[in-house]
Amino acid sequence: MNFQTLLKAATVQPYLMHARFGVEKESQRVDATGELVKSDHPQTLGNRSYHPYIQTDFSETQMELITPVADSPTELMCWLAAIHDVAFRSMEDMLWPLSMPPALPEKEEEIILAKLDAFEDVLYRRYLAKEYGRRKQMVSGIHFNFEFSKKLIISLFEKQTEIKNCEDFKTEVYLRVTRNYLRYRWLITYLYGASPVSEARYFLKDGPNEPVRSIRSSKYGYTNHDDVKVSYESLEIYLKNIGQMIEEGKLSEEKEFYAPVRLRGGKKVADLKQTGIRYIELRNIDLNPFAPYGIDQQQVEFLHVFLLFMLWKEEGNTADEWVAEGNEKNNLVALEHPTDATAYHQEGTELLAEIKEMAAELRLPLSEDFFDFVEKALEDPAKTFAAKLYQASQKTSQAQVAVKLAQSYHEAAWKHPYQLAGFREMELSTQILMFDAIQKGITVEVLDEEDQFLKLQYSDHVEYVKNANMTGKDPYVVPLMMANKTVTKKVLAQAGFRVPEGDEFRNKTQALAAYPRYIDQGIVVKPKTTNYGLGISIFKNGASQEDYQKAVEIAFAEDTAILVEEFLPGTEYRFFVLDGKVRGIMLRVPANVVGDGKRTITQLVAEKNQDPLRGTHHRAPLELIQLGELEQLMLKEQGYTVDSVPKKDTIVYLRENSNVSTGGDSIDVTDEFSADYKQLAVSAVHALGAKISGIDLVIPDKSQPASSDKAYGIIEANFNPAMHMHVYPYAGKSRRLTMDVLRFLFPEITK
Numbered sequence: 001m002n003f004q005t006l007l008k009a010a011t012v013q014p015y016l017m018h019a020r021f022g023v024e025k026e027s028q029r030v031d032a033t034g035e036l037v038k039s040d041h042p043q044t045l046g047n048r049s050y051h052p053y054i055q056t057d058f059s060e061t062q063m064e065l066i067t068p069v070a071d072s073p074t075e076l077m078c079w080l081a082a083i084h085d086v087a088f089r090s091m092e093d094m095l096w097p098l099s100m101p102p103a104l105p106e107k108e109e110e111i112i113l114a115k116l117d118a119f120e121d122v123l124y125r126r127y128l129a130k131e132y133g134r135r136k137q138m139v140s141g142i143h144f145n146f147e148f149s150k151k152l153i154i155s156l157f158e159k160q161t162e163i164k165n166c167e168d169f170k171t172e173v174y175l176r177v178t179r180n181y182l183r184y185r186w187l188i189t190y191l192y193g194a195s196p197v198s199e200a201r202y203f204l205k206d207g208p209n210e211p212v213r214s215i216r217s218s219k220y221g222y223t224n225h226d227d228v229k230v231s232y233e234s235l236e237i238y239l240k241n242i243g244q245m246i247e248e249g250k251l252s253e254e255k256e257f258y259a260p261v262r263l264r265g266g267k268k269v270a271d272l273k274q275t276g277i278r279y280i281e282l283r284n285i286d287l288n289p290f291a292p293y294g295i296d297q298q299q300v301e302f303l304h305v306f307l308l309f310m311l312w313k314e315e316g317n318t319a320d321e322w323v324a325e326g327n328e329k330n331n332l333v334a335l336e337h338p339t340d341a342t343a344y345h346q347e348g349t350e351l352l353a354e355i356k357e358m359a360a361e362l363r364l365p366l367s368e369d370f371f372d373f374v375e376k377a378l379e380d381p382a383k384t385f386a387a388k389l390y391q392a393s394q395k396t397s398q399a400q401v402a403v404k405l406a407q408s409y410h411e412a413a414w415k416h417p418y419q420l421a422g423f424r425e426m427e428l429s430t431q432i433l434m435f436d437a438i439q440k441g442i443t444v445e446v447l448d449e450e451d452q453f454l455k456l457q458y459s460d461h462v463e464y465v466k467n468a469n470m471t472g473k474d475p476y477v478v479p480l481m482m483a484n485k486t487v488t489k490k491v492l493a494q495a496g497f498r499v500p501e502g503d504e505f506r507n508k509t510q511a512l513a514a515y516p517r518y519i520d521q522g523i524v525v526k527p528k529t530t531n532y533g534l535g536i537s538i539f540k541n542g543a544s545q546e547d548y549q550k551a552v553e554i555a556f557a558e559d560t561a562i563l564v565e566e567f568l569p570g571t572e573y574r575f576f577v578l579d580g581k582v583r584g585i586m587l588r589v590p591a592n593v594v595g596d597g598k599r600t601i602t603q604l605v606a607e608k609n610q611d612p613l614r615g616t617h618h619r620a621p622l623e624l625i626q627l628g629e630l631e632q633l634m635l636k637e638q639g640y641t642v643d644s645v646p647k648k649d650t651i652v653y654l655r656e657n658s659n660v661s662t663g664g665d666s667i668d669v670t671d672e673f674s675a676d677y678k679q680l681a682v683s684a685v686h687a688l689g690a691k692i693s694g695i696d697l698v699i700p701d702k703s704q705p706a707s708s709d710k711a712y713g714i715i716e717a718n719f720n721p722a723m724h725m726h727v728y729p730y731a732g733k734s735r736r737l738t739m740d741v742l743r744f745l746f747p748e749i750t751k
Contacts, residue, residue: 001162003176003311007362009159016362018149019304020279021076022069025294026140027095027287029061034094034102034403036061040115042091044439046749049117051441053083056114058125058137063087063095068443069145073300078422080293085421086438088413094406097294098389099216099286101138102399103200108134127252132222135202139195139215139222141286142295145264146307147279148173167276171235173311174277178261179232179319180310183326185260185284186333187348188306189217191377192299194286194385196338197398211338213386217260217284218334224258225250233319238263239273260284260330284330289389289402292409298373305364309355338386348378416612418621418728427452427618428724429468433738440749442742456745463745467720468738471745473579473691479719481688483529485563488688488717495687497680498713502565504528511552511562515545522567524715525551527559534558537630538656539637540567550633568713570700572658573669575681576721576737577693579744582678584726584735585670591625591654591663595646601635602627602642605654613728618661621728625654625663666725668732676706684714692741694721 006012029037041048041056041063048055057064065083070076087095096102105111111134113125128137153170163169193214198207208220215221228250230241245251254269260283265275282303287294315322333342342348352374359366377383382391392401413421420431423446430452437444437456445455452467465471470479481487489499502524505511519542526536535558537543537551555562574586593604605625608614614622625631627642631654635641638652646652658664677699685693696716704711723737743749 001160001172003156004314006156006159007308007312009155012152012155012159013363015149015152015155016308017304017364018071018152020069020071020147020149021067021073021300021304022145023065023067023076023080023295024143024145025065025080025287026057026143027063027065027097027294028059028101028138028140029063029091029093030096030102030403030406031093032403032407034096034399034406036102036104037093039093042093044090045087046439046441047117049121052443053438053441054087056116057140058114058128059134060112060114062114062138062140068445069147073297073304076300077293077297080295081422082420082434083438084293084409085413085419086435088410089417089435090439094410096140096402097287097289097405097409098398098402099139099141099195099214100198100202101135101140102402104135104138104202106201111135111138124252128256131252135204136222138202141216141283142288144282144285144295144300144303145279146282146303148311170278171276174263174280175232175235176315177307177310178263178280179315179322180313181261181280181282181307182232182323183315183329184310184313184351185326186330186342186344187351188284188303189214189330189334190342190344190348190384191374192286192288192385193217193334194289194389195221196386196390197393199399208335211386211390212335213338213384214286214334216286217330219331221334222258224256228257230257230259231320232323235263235272235277239269242269258283286385288385289405290385292412301370302374305355305359305366305370308364309358312358313354338384338390339381341381345378352378416620418613418724419619423449424619425449427467428615428620429618429722429727429738430454431619432724432727433465433468433741436736436739436742440742442746442749456742458746458748461746461748465741465745468723469692469741470720471692471741473744474719475689478688478690482690482693482717482719485526485528485716491688492684492714492717495684497684497687498710500524500565500568500713500715502563504561504563505552506561508552508556511556511564512549514564515548518542518548518564522569523548524563524565524567525555526563526565527555528561528563529559534662536657536659537633538567540569540656547633547637550629554630565715568698568715570698570713571702572696572698572715573673573702574721575678575695575697576723576726576735577681577685577690577695578737578740579691580682580686582670582673582681583737583740584668585673585678586726586729587667587669588658588660588725589665589667589730590656590658591631592665593625593646593652593654595648595650595652597645597648600643600645601640601652601654604646604652613730618722618724621660621724622665622730623661623663627654630662631655660722660725665730668726668729668735670733670735673702674706677702677712680706680712685717688717690717690719691744692719692721694718 031037045054053066055064067079116122157166157169195215196211228245231237242257262281263277264281265272265278381387420435423431434444443457447453447455454465456463486504493499521542522540524538535555575582576584593608609624614620614624616624634654655662660666681695684695698713698715726735726737
């Protein structure tokens with residue numbers, strides 16, 4: 001079968017770069033000095049036995065991070081970054097960035113096997129420890145799962161006539177790719193091998209005598225005994241050989257076959273007989289010490305093209321001879337000195353030329369510099385990962401280099417603890433909810449990143465969430481009700497709650513004509529339906545006609561209808577109510593600066609905006625303070641301009657409304673409130689029929705009972721209240737509301 005002809009077919013072209021990817025990344029947990037930790041797997045990460053993202057491999061210290069299946073290298077790296085963020089911030093430990101483990105204990109029994117729930121899993125690890133030794137099991141690496149897209153397979157199948165069944169055709173595709181990969185994988189070892197030396201007490205005898213490219217990928221790495229022989233000639237022979245190895249006692253079970261490529265179809269190898277090969281797992285990728293997540297996007301993209309080339313490339317010899325030749329070459333390259341030119345430089349140069357030719361013929365959409373690293377590394381071995389690690393280690397030691405790298409990756413994960421790497425463009429409360437879900441082992445699917453729409457699944461239980469707290473627990477009409485401030489007020493007033501009086505206007509002319517009603521009284525001008533405090537103007541002592549007109553224009557810029565309401569004096573508080581309970585109360589101080597007698601308001605705002613907690617578009621706990629029309633209007637009322645220099649210690653407010661989304665400061669005051677105010681908030685949310693709401697109360701004196709005359713006023717109810725300001729307040733106790741939401745949705749979560 002001529003796969004080159006098939007791949008060049010016009011109907012195949014649109015799907016050439018369509019594939020699915022997954023990564024399983026192993027790392028040893030170490031302390032700040034690079035020593036193996038003695039602690040158990042972090043309890044904060046739920047039950048590892050069924051955790052979809054974070055488990056343990058052989059030992060208790062060997063953490064395994066598992067991505068979901070991704071449809072692009074970019075998506076894959078987003079998930080790998082996110083899972084690393086969760087792992088790093090769920091423990092004090094660091095992750096060792098090398099494939100070869102750190103210094104091992106003197107006594108082998110001090111390497112603790114993973115403490116798993118299933119006894120059969122523990123027994124299997126005991127068997128491996130006895131058969132291969134615990135030290136050998138401590139090696140870590142990248143398992144790279146790869147699947148051509150279904151559309152690519154089908155389009156290829158339809159262009160040929162030799163194989164009648166699509167499943168059989170797909171199996172042949174992956175067998176061809178596997179055989180060729182095993183033949184040419186030495187190039188991957190040359191480029192990405194990164195285990196030149198071992199640390200103390202890994203080899204007690206019979207190790208390499210000098211630095212190499214990859215101990216892990218060589219005969220000294222994690223391999224089966226020499227008497228294990230399995231052929232890739234066909235799937236039938238492959239399965240027969242593995243069965244024979246088990247019958248002869250050379251393998252204990254199917255999963256003990258540790259090949260550089262594993263054929264995947266079902267949960268067990270035997271399932272391949274019914275399913276055929278669905279994807280392949282490359283198991284010979286060393287951890288890239290210079291990538292925070294053990295592999296980078298450039299590697300993933302090259303592996304994709306390389307595997308496509310393995311389908312394009314013609315095979316030679318018989319299947320067994322082809323694979324045997326590859327094994328021999330790979331071992332030789334793995335054991336070459338990291339800075340030496342490879343013995344197969346000529347073949348490598350020819351392979352690269354062929355890959356480039358394939359890319360040109362297939363018109364693959366690759367960047368101009370796509371092959372730069374491979375080209376440079378073939379010409380100069382010093383550019384390879386192994387050589388870079390070896391050379392960096394000459395100044396100190398490999399262990400010290402590893403510790404420094406591990407520390408830098410650990411610190412980077414903690415630099416912005418409120419963000420989730422890989423998904424930092426999403427709204428912050430959603431990022432925090434995703435973090436908590438991943439941590440607790442809830443499967444997360446991002447249905448629409450821009451719209452913040454998630455599918456969450458725990459076992460068979462599925463929930464859909466938008467913007468972190470809009471869930472199926474609230475009837476559809478409830479958020480519509482709370483989005484409409486007029487309806488909200490009427491419902492609350494009819495239920496006996498105090499709300500501000502006011503009027504609704506649907507055009508600017510009517511609103512401006514009503515100005516005489518509001519002379520000499522405090523008013524609030526705001527859009528009817530918008531959220532996040534946008535377009536709100538507050539005049540505590542009444543507004544001039546000019547300022548009133550400006551406020552009306554600002555409000556209409558945000559909505560087609562506006563409200564003009566009485567101003568209720570007092571302090572505004574946000575009560576976050578979830579399932580009949582107040583989970584947090586926030587005092588939100590309006591955007592402000594404090595004068596120093598030297599700098600202008602513009603300069604003071606610029607300085608305050610340097611706070612790392614401040615950002616934009618709800619991607620940080622606090623928003624940047626603006627100096628727009630509303631802020632300048634507020635300054636004017638106080639007799640300031642943006643160029644004014646306030647006196648020392650003078651607080652200058654830039655907004656009347658206290659929304660954090662408009663630059664305000666958030667202060668947790670949950671424990672300062674008596675039960676009657678909390679019950680008041682719960683009852684108001686219940687009157688609206690909601691399970692989740694952020695309800696805003698103005699309270700002149702919280703020491704007075706809630707039943708007192710004019711003790712409070714409810715000015716707004718929010719169907720999508722921001723949670724990040726409770727989780728990361730400007731001051732006060734953190735309230736992990738995102739976890740409260742998850743426990744509300746999934747009460748079966750016990751840890």
